[in-house]
Amino acid sequence: MRHVLGWAGIAGVLAMGGACSTPSAAATDPIRIDIHHSRFGPDSLSVGAGRTVRIVVRNNDPIDHELIVGDPATQDRHEHGLEAHHDGTVSGEVSVPAGSEVTTTYHFDRPGELLYGCHLPGHWAYGMRGVIRVSV
């Protein structure tokens, strides 16, 4: 009898796994950003607050770029700072070498507006930036 209950328990866990798989698959859908001619495409994105999202950046240019996600203060710090290389240890901050594809993960904790951009010399001013609307 104990054996039968054991199998019922396993079946219950399997059923739960099946029921949970659809929403979690949607939650991990990555955002894809392409870089071409020193521009991000798309240059605006929408994300739901509370989501942790993988961001896959593809650099189609023959020159290096970077992706920095954050508020205006973060963008300002990078625009005027000396950090040239982002190895991915900081969430939402990655160097994207020429011809490469890089992934970073970012948690959008609250509604509002964030920016993404590249701060290699002249790139932000040229227009290498975008807006992320974080909805409720």
Ligand SMILES: [Cu+2]
């Ligand atoms: Cu750039």
